[in-house]
Amino acid sequence: MKIERAQTSKIHGIDFNNLSFGQTFTDHMFVCDYIDDEWVDPRIIPYQPIQMDPSASVLHYGQAVFEGMKAYKDDTDRVWLFRPEDNHARINKSAARLAMPEFPKDLFMNGMNELLSMDSDWIKPGIGNSLYVRPFVFANQAGVAASASNRYSFMIICAPVGAYYSGEINVLVSEKFSRAASGGVGYAKAAGNYAAAFYPTQLAQKEGYQQMIWTDANTHEYLEESGTMNVFFRIDDTLITAPTTDTILDGITRKSVIQIAKDMGISVEVRPVKVAEVIEAHKAGRLKEIFGAGTAVVISPIHGVGFQGTKHVLPTIENSYAAMLKEKIVHIQYNKSEDPYQWRKEVVAVNA
Numbered sequence: 001m002k003i004e005r006a007q008t009s010k011i012h013g014i015d016f017n018n019l020s021f022g023q024t025f026t027d028h029m030f031v032c033d034y035i036d037d038e039w040v041d042p043r044i045i046p047y048q049p050i051q052m053d054p055s056a057s058v059l060h061y062g063q064a065v066f067e068g069m070k071a072y073k074d075d076t077d078r079v080w081l082f083r084p085e086d087n088h089a090r091i092n093k094s095a096a097r098l099a100m101p102e103f104p105k106d107l108f109m110n111g112m113n114e115l116l117s118m119d120s121d122w123i124k125p126g127i128g129n130s131l132y133v134r135p136f137v138f139a140n141q142a143g144v145a146a147s148a149s150n151r152y153s154f155m156i157i158c159a160p161v162g163a164y165y166s167g168e169i170n171v172l173v174s175e176k177f178s179r180a181a182s183g184g185v186g187y188a189k190a191a192g193n194y195a196a197a198f199y200p201t202q203l204a205q206k207e208g209y210q211q212m213i214w215t216d217a218n219t220h221e222y223l224e225e226s227g228t229m230n231v232f233f234r235i236d237d238t239l240i241t242a243p244t245t246d247t248i249l250d251g252i253t254r255k256s257v258i259q260i261a262k263d264m265g266i267s268v269e270v271r272p273v274k275v276a277e278v279i280e281a282h283k284a285g286r287l288k289e290i291f292g293a294g295t296a297v298v299i300s301p302i303h304g305v306g307f308q309g310t311k312h313v314l315p316t317i318e319n320s321y322a323a324m325l326k327e328k329i330v331h332i333q334y335n336k337s338e339d340p341y342q343w344r345k346e347v348v349a350v351n352a
């Protein structure tokens with residue numbers, strides 16, 4: 001791997017106590033190109049703009065997939081990733097659906113380890129502080145023929161994030177719009193899925209909701225995901241979440257929550273969840289919690305759910321599953337507890 005270091009670091013100008021999510025990037029980035037059926041020239045270079053032909057395929061046909069993961073620093077300055085092999089497997093699953101080449105695991109892991117080691121000063125210790133890591137692949141062959149590109153770039157960029165409180169989250173059940181249809185690309189972290197979600201989300205925001213809660217495209221009767229998080233419902237003391245079909249993203253936080261909840265003795269059901277079931281449970285006083293699960297905030301409690309013009313507000317409860325599960329996961333991520341699942345992987349420089 002070639003390494004070109006930045007002449008000067010930008011880090012001294014950064015106010016780590018006032019970071020807005022995903023607006024500040026570290027000094028370096030990892031780049032690798034796909035040319036003539038091969039991934040070539042893996043390199044770490046100073047973070048910088050990229051040049052692209054205006055006819056580049058990604059700009060016209062949207063062949064682009066990404067991942068979202070985080071690096072955490074413990075109190076002895078060791079840096080950790082959480083289940084990174086799963087992110088690697090998923091970016092390849094996403095890529096395959098968009099007719100894009102898979103990216104080799106050793107390049108993914110080595111590139112990330114080297115990059116994170118070089119930029120490790122950007123990772124601050126303390127729960128809530130982390131480095132958001134964004135691997136992505138896009139088609140950059142020049143030409144507007146509507147077919148799969150022959151050229152791609154894989155990159156990793158990193159953004160420091162601080163602990164932040166996102167405020168009260170209210171979600172609006174989608175009665176018209178869909179995020180994903182069966183047979184489509186919902187299970188992939190494909191750029192276009194997010195583009196298609198912005199407009200319905202803006203409409204929900206005008207009604208005072210922060211996020212959509214997506215329903216199945218065929219009937220709009222089943223709850224699928226909330227924003228860019230998988231979603232869990234606690235009815236009485238049972239935790240329920242939808243199965244990961246081809247319309248639902250197979251979240252790493254989701255599967256970690258399921259595993260930990262089961263091991264804590266919580267009853268977990270993975271099955272389709274009807275909107276009607278959740279509304280009825282709420283009316284009967286049995287709906288105790290709803291929360292989203294995803295890398296960005298780990299677990300995000302949901303305060304209210306809008307459906308057919310009514311906002312159903314959840315009760316405030318003690319000993320919430322959301323808080324208990326979040327603490328367990330966060331302690332594994334920050335090396336503050338045992339890791340019986342071996343989910344934590346230490347970041348170690350490859351070249352150094």
Ligand SMILES: *Cc1c(COP(=O)(O)O)cnc(C)c1O
Pocket residue numbers: 068189225227228229230249250251252253254293294295296
């Ligand atoms: C990334 C993402 C998730 C959460 O996945 P994690 O691996 O837990 O971060 C859930 N839903 C969608 C649509 C996503 O893009």
